[in-house]
Amino acid sequence: MATRTTVPFGPQHPVLPEPVQLRITYEDEKVVEVVPVIGYGQRGIEKACELNEYNKNIYLCERVCGICSYQHSESVVLATEQLWPLDIPPRTKFLRTIWAEMARTHSHLLWLGLFADAFGYESMFLQFWRIREKVLDILEQTAGHRVIQSVNVVGGVRRDIDEAQKKTVIDTLNVVRRESDDLVNVLINDYTVKSRTVGVGVMTKAQAMALGCVGPTLRGSGVSEDARLTKYSAYGELNYEPIVETAGDCYARMKVRARELFQAIDLQMEALSKLPEGEIAIKVKGGPPANETVARTEAPRGELYYYAKGNGTRHLERMKIRTPTFANLPAVLILLPGCQLADVPVNIHSLDPCISCTER
Amino acid sequence: MENIIQITKNDIVNEGKKLLDAGAKFVTAVCNDLDEKLEVTYFFSANRGVDLTCLRYTVGKDEEVPSLTGTTLSTLLIENEMKELFGLKVKDLAIDYGGHLMLAHDSPTTPMLKPKKAEAESKGEI
Amino acid sequence: MGLIHNSRIKSPWIMHFDNSSCNGCDIEVLACLTPLYDVERFGIVNMGNPKHADVLLITGPVNRRTARVLRNLYDQVPGPKMVIAVGTCASTGGVFHNCYNVLGGVDKVVPVDVYIPGCSVRPEAIIDGVVLALQKLASANL
Ligand code: SF4
Numbered sequence: 001m002a003t004r005t006t007v008p009f010g011p012q013h014p015v016l017p018e019p020v021q022l023r024i025t026y027e028d029e030k031v032v033e034v035v036p037v038i039g040y041g042q043r044g045i046e047k048a049c050e051l052n053e054y055n056k057n058i059y060l061c062e063r064v065c066g067i068c069s070y071q072h073s074e075s076v077v078l079a080t081e082q083l084w085p086l087d088i089p090p091r092t093k094f095l096r097t098i099w100a101e102m103a104r105t106h107s108h109l110l111w112l113g114l115f116a117d118a119f120g121y122e123s124m125f126l127q128f129w130r131i132r133e134k135v136l137d138i139l140e141q142t143a144g145h146r147v148i149q150s151v152n153v154v155g156g157v158r159r160d161i162d163e164a165q166k167k168t169v170i171d172t173l174n175v176v177r178r179e180s181d182d183l184v185n186v187l188i189n190d191y192t193v194k195s196r197t198v199g200v201g202v203m204t205k206a207q208a209m210a211l212g213c214v215g216p217t218l219r220g221s222g223v224s225e226d227a228r229l230t231k232y233s234a235y236g237e238l239n240y241e242p243i244v245e246t247a248g249d250c251y252a253r254m255k256v257r258a259r260e261l262f263q264a265i266d267l268q269m270e271a272l273s274k275l276p277e278g279e280i281a282i283k284v285k286g287g288p289p290a291n292e293t294v295a296r297t298e299a300p301r302g303e304l305y306y307y308a309k310g311n312g313t314r315h316l317e318r319m320k321i322r323t324p325t326f327a328n329l330p331a332v333l334i335l336l337p338g339c340q341l342a343d344v345p346v347n348i349h350s351l352d353p354c355i356s357c358t359e360r
Numbered sequence: 361m362e363n364i365i366q367i368t369k370n371d372i373v374n375e376g377k378k379l380l381d382a383g384a385k386f387v388t389a390v391c392n393d394l395d396e397k398l399e400v401t402y403f404f405s406a407n408r409g410v411d412l413t414c415l416r417y418t419v420g421k422d423e424e425v426p427s428l429t430g431t432t433l434s435t436l437l438i439e440n441e442m443k444e445l446f447g448l449k450v451k452d453l454a455i456d457y458g459g460h461l462m463l464a465h466d467s468p469t470t471p472m473l474k475p476k477k478a479e480a481e482s483k484g485e486i
Numbered sequence: 487m488g489l490i491h492n493s494r495i496k497s498p499w500i501m502h503f504d505n506s507s508c509n510g511c512d513i514e515v516l517a518c519l520t521p522l523y524d525v526e527r528f529g530i531v532n533m534g535n536p537k538h539a540d541v542l543l544i545t546g547p548v549n550r551r552t553a554r555v556l557r558n559l560y561d562q563v564p565g566p567k568m569v570i571a572v573g574t575c576a577s578t579g580g581v582f583h584n585c586y587n588v589l590g591g592v593d594k595v596v597p598v599d600v601y602i603p604g605c606s607v608r609p610e611a612i613i614d615g616v617v618l619a620l621q622k623l624a625s626a627n628l
Pocket of ligand 1 (some may be wrong): 063148
């Protein structure tokens with residue numbers, strides 16, 4: 001009889017920089033059971049959102065997750081604005097979309113690097129991160145910071161993109177596209193990568209829907225769902241259709257993200273070329289009225305839901321944050337059992353887990 | 361928010377199953393503290409994720425409520441979370457973390473509940 | 487001032503631990519290792535095992551569950567060791583100061599040698615912080 005061993009994966013583990021623990025039970029080299037233990041990142045942000053004034057929530061919610069921080073700030077302002085509802089100038093909407101896609105570009109580059117690292121391609125990891133620095137540079141130049149931009153406020157944005165910046169952004173994006181093209185080609189066509197990822201961690205369409213997966217994880221299983229289809233911000237005026245792969249394995253999820261990287265660049269180019277003139281913010285007085293609403297945006301990892309409830313004062317009654325990884329985490333329950341010990345990191349990374357999001 | 365369907369707590373499993381069978385996807389659940397009662401809202405999305413439907417019920421703070429985890433595992437984490445943070449008494453959870461999904465042993469219990477209005481007034485906090 | 491002491495200053499091994507940060511500082515710590523900042527040219531190597539590490543880079547505020555883990559890791563790092571709190575929230579609790587599950591800065595649990603403010607910190611600041619820590623290590627009478 002095979003021996004059973006239970007190994008804790010985390011909370012401090014070289015594969016995942018974040019604190020999460022997976023109690024994995026192996027039978028020889030095969031995973032038979034997995035129990036995710038979270039709570040290492042629990043801070044209590046939802047409660048603090050009720051204690052803070054509504055306009056300070058932006059800075060707090062941005063720090064739910066540092067990688068998709070832009071989408072968090074966008075969602076929290078969208079949710080708060082919808083409580084009135086406020087009429088946001090079109091230029092603001094376009095600017096928000098441009099930065100959102102810029103953040104997606106950097107996040108996907110980051111993920112592609114980490115994923116390459118998960119199966120041992122260390123120099124590829126470094127190459128992707130080298131390209132990513134260029135995206136961070138234009139983010140810093142236009143939005144003000146590399147990681148946490150704090151560019152959104154309720155009623156608008158704090159910075160504008162002028163002509164000179166527009167040119168730099170376009171030039172940089174062209175370079176990013178060219179350079180990532182080379183690397184992504186290797187990743188997608190390489191024999192070794194295929195043998196590590198094709199057929200590994202298969203999740204069928206039905207399973208993905210039943211587990212409530214979101215984002216690239218869901219689209220990798222052949223479901224064409226995306227919060228951008230709800231046409232928030234400027235997505236209604238852009239040419240957008242979700243990217244879908246049908247195989248449902250790690251390779252498919254990687255391909256979705258790789259293709260979304262180029263799509264994000266295209267969307268930025270399109271939004272920049274259509275950028276309307278006008279105001280970038282409107283004045284907001286008083287607190288949000290007693291009302292409730294849901295804001296949904298597409299973060300790099302999937303759909304982000306913010307539920308907000310106002311009560312007429314400057315403090316919100318309730319703020320609920322449902323992050324993409326919170327929805328994707330149950331997927332480890334079906335991805336891991338049955339896979340080999342060596343495939344665990346690849347499987348986990350293919351979900352693009354963001355633990356600090358999950359626990360808030 | 362449109363599409364809010366008011367139900368009772370015992371209908372949640374049936375109504376939820378109906379939506380899921382019709383091709384909807386579970387999104388999340390939100391618990392609200394209404395001073396005397398708890399208001400629970402389940403969100404489902406359909407039509408490529410564009411349309412939202414909400415099932416909402418209100419229960420007293422010490423009433424037991426059924427869990428959807430018998431039907432779909434996707435509600436596992438959020439029901440555990442509501443149980444922990446709001447003290448919502450969810451029964452028959454598929455995996456019960458026993459109040460320690462998020463919170464550590466020395467964390468405050470049910471931190472998301474608001475101070476009772478009556479008590480807060482008597483202390484002069486409002 | 488033996489050989490080991492000298493090599494520790496010349497090539498410190500770093501371990502990074504994430505308490506309950508927002509990842510903002512974590513990705514900047516990782517960015518330090520990548521080609522643009524490339525701390526490996528200073529001999530700094532990132533380690534996964536606390537028993538190999540000289541310098542502990544800690545991001546994020548301590549929450550009630552990670553406090554024990556952090557203490558544990560700190561005890562496993564062989565001395566002399568340096569602890570660096572990376573980011574405002576690791577230094578003081580920062581933006582999370584009023585969250586119910588947060589105890590505060592890293593110094594609530596383990597002694598800290600260098601504080602690096604910034605939210606998120608820039609990679610340059612992290613490198614500066616590590617250099618400061620190494621100076622402290624070099625001047626320590628060991
Ligand atoms: S200092 Fe700021 S950016 Fe860094 S981990 Fe803390 S909240 Fe995130």
